[in-house]
Amino acid sequence: MFAPYADPVAAAFVVGGTFVALLIRTPPADLARAIRALGTLGRKPFSAEEGLGQIAALGRIAKRHGVMTLDRSRITDPDIADAIAAIVDGVGPDGVAATLRHRNEARAERHLAAADMWTAVAELAPALGMIGTLVGLVRMFMAMTDPTAIGQAMAVALLSTLYGAVLAALVGMPIAGRLRRLGRAEAFERARFEAPLVALARRERPQFREAAE
Template structure:
């Protein structure tokens, strides 16, 4: 579990509440049910309206992943694939069959299994790359859903404020109520802007980043399987895979 998103959102809200208190405000005054319903119910609904129900389901299933998901470093796969390359070079691909069960990466396991079954190298690469593309598209759509909510929320907040100001104009004959009504009217805009920039947009960016990291790991796996299938020298396999890693991961994979 990577708690970066939880830490960021919780601390950000803590800072906002702290500033509110420092300025003499009352945090309880920010809890206005109509404004909360408007932002946190209407915003997802208009995001759904801009896509399909399948998109909404994908985004919903990605929500837990956005908060707790963690991608294993791609460098972790290098020693595993180098070990597979050494055995395949000495004993042939069929010798890897008894090692498949011990591989904990499902994408690598599927690729090695297809290689053992004699799948043509080009066909195997096409199949694996298609899986990467499919996953990238799903991750992209989930990230877009939250980014769309981040774009809609401030405007929906303004709608709430306008409705609140209409209510203010209806009560001009009672000046003692105007201050409270005006303050309440702007709460919707506050929640719209705050939810967009503290919740929705960060979640979209988080999913986008997780998708990038997972795709990089899968692409590294494809290169490793291709090298193993071609019978490449294990040292050459290690050098090739490490070259695909970022500077920090290269040192860890060495």
């Protein structure tokens, strides 16, 4: 069924050319991150509810047994863990807020870099497809006396455009859009951690002040 649409030369121009262009314009770390991000496409958007429940539980533990006991708590979320470690170390509300914002902004930047790479695929593939089309047309005009060669060159020209459009419309743009939506949702949800953690830091900070005095 798809045999007439398979052409290794056209695929080499579009897929290979797009990959080479990505290697040139994208830092290796961002390229690897964008490929790993494919594993997140099927996940549900991040929800802060579980983390908020744990923060509330940690607040009750600190109120009952003291903030130093939080150091022994098992916290799986890295943002909450960093904030709790800062509170245990006596960092004030402003410092905790700054820590959370920095982590959230850094994560959002990483997500954006991964989405940008797939956006680049959507931009580059049609351009490489056009290059393949032009190469195929040149080959066709150079072989006007050979009907077999004309057909092969025309196939390269047409299929290069097809591959570029398919790679952009069905791979690059959908993946980039999905990653951006997931990244925005996670950034919004994680911003909900700031208020209760800052409140916990504000409640516990006077203890460290008194101890210092």
